[in-house]
Amino acid sequence: GTAPVVSLQAAMHMAATLFRLTPTEVLRGVTVNAARALGLADRGALTTGLQADVCVWPVRAPEELTYWLGGLVPDHIYRHGVLCA
Numbered sequence: 001g002t003a004p005v006v007s008l009q010a011a012m013h014m015a016a017t018l019f020r021l022t023p024t025e026v027l028r029g030v031t032v033n034a035a036r037a038l039g040l041a042d043r044g045a046l047t048t049g050l051q052a053d054v055c056v057w058p059v060r061a062p063e064e065l066t067y068w069l070g071g072l073v074p075d076h077i078y079r080h081g082v083l084c085a
Contacts, residue, residue, distance in 0.1 A: 055074040056078075058072070
């Protein structure tokens with residue numbers, strides 16, 4: 001099947017609320033496990049030697065990323081370790 005959801009934040013929210021995943025499980029699913037599923041062994045975690053593709057969110061705790069249903073915008077986005085304009 002298909003998943004006609006265009007917002008990763010909405011999918012994260014549904015994973016936490018509908019499927020009872022913890023915020024940590026949700027974040028792991030959209031980072032480490034997503035990279036592994038796509039065969040991208042060089043990314044998915046903040047570890048020395050991996051690609052530094054990172055979003056910095058204006059939240060105090062990971063739970064906020066799965067709480068808000070859209071509307072959050074990253075403060076900073078880094079691609080390959082370089083701050084995007």
